[in-house]
Amino acid sequence: MEESSTVVGTAEVSMVEPEIVVRIKALQTVGWGSRRIADDVGVSRNAVKRYLRGQAASEQVRPSSRRLDDVAVALARELFAGEAGGNAVVVHEELQKRGYCVSERTVQRVVVDARVQEHAASVATMRFETEPGEQMQIDFGEKYVVIDGAECKVHLMAAVLGFSRRIFVKAFLVERAEEWREGVAAAFRHFGGVTRTVLVDNTRCLVIGRADSSIQFNPGFLEMSKDFGFLPRACQPYRARTKGKIENGVGYVKKNCLAARSFASFAALEAHLSSWMARADARVHGTTHEVPTARFERERPKLLPLPSSSVKAQTTRTFDRKVSNDAFVDVDTVRYSVPVKFVGRMVRAERSPERVRIFHGGVVVAEHQRSTEPRAIVQDRRHREGLFKNVADAVPPSSSASPLARPLAAYAEIVSEASKSSATSPSSPKRLDSEVRGHGEDAVGGAP
DSSP states (O other), X not given: OOGGXXXXXXXXXXXOOHHHHHHHHHHHHTTOOHHHHHHHHTXXXXXXXXXXXXXXXXXXXXXXXXXXXXXXXXXXXXXXXXXXXTOHHHHHHHHHHTXXXXXXHHHXXXXXXXXXXXXXHHHOOOOOOOOTTSEEEEEEEEEEEEETTEEEEEEEEEEEXXXXXXXXXXXXXXXXXHHHHHHHHHXXXXXXXXXXXXXXXXXXXXXXXXXXXXXXXOHHHHXXXXXXXXXXXXXXXXXXXXXXXXXXXXXXXXXIIITTOEESSHHHHHHHHHHHHHHHHTSOOTTTOSOHHHHHHHHXXXXXXXXSSOSGGGGOEEEEEEOOTXXXXXXXXXXXXXXXXXXXXXXXXXXXXXXXXXXXXXXXXXXXXXXXXXXXXXXXXXXXXXXXXXXXXXXOOGGGOOGGGSOHHHHHHHHHHHHHHHTTOTTHHHHHHHHHHHHHHHHHTOOO
């Protein structure tokens, strides 16, 4: 590469007129500052300072701007898109190796257009509108919410119909594959039908592997898709915008529905979600410019029918738990009691939408109504028998009770009688001390 490709040299650079320099110095003599002078004469503040320091007027000799010719510009952009990997510093280094004498800043100006185009291509997403009944997008989000005065992490599953933009939200205390399936089933029941496809995130709860274009779904979710009749789909990794409808929906729930609100109970939170969904579906959507419930009237006939079999059996989950020392097991942040004799033993808890049953050796040893309140305690008082001694049996009969078991008023009478005696006998303080101390020694079983 020839040296002539880079234009380097010196040139006469035009400066301000001599009369302006005279005015600058004149204004300084009357006490004006450099900023005020610069505003008055229409030059930069740094130029004013230079002339006040003695800079000669009219012309200044300085190196001209270094620049690349068309061939070097094309090479710089080629390097930027190729071996430099989009790094202008690397482009500058490569140009120097090829004999170009140019600054990093000049290289940055050359590749700035390519950088902007690259960024635009990486973030640009074509909006994809689905046909009625074609797609439902689902996702989970989490938010700390104050429930019954305590901050609790709530997991929110949100579902959005791709055509009408109707939204569904369900709150959970945990996020597992079972909660995903339970949320999907609840969403379909809420909408009254099934879409042909369901687009999900690449969560491990649903997607357990990918190989090129092949996706391996969680077996439970795959079987559920067969029962309901929808086709599961997963968005591209690190491309959450491909399910932008639900991404926006989760943020909308957090900021608009929950915000900084607090709730008296988990049931109150669920009731709030239900009423909020009705309001959200009645607003004018910002993208479609239609009310989701009105748009849904065109989507409803296109939904597939719900399966005739019950969905509840698919949401049953079992857990292996060790019974704590106070005879409880934990299931989804809720504590359920177990008979005391199973303390320290391994049991199996079976959780259904309505009940929690606890097994030992295949036999049901405890059964409770399921609670969704975070950190709730559900117990059967019969399970507590034997955990504490019977206090009534531990207290001796009143006939043999210690004097300390007498009412507190009895001690006040003793002190009152001793005070009366002290008025007539000098030795009464010793008598009082002996009498009170004697009661204390009898109470603790001391020697007479």
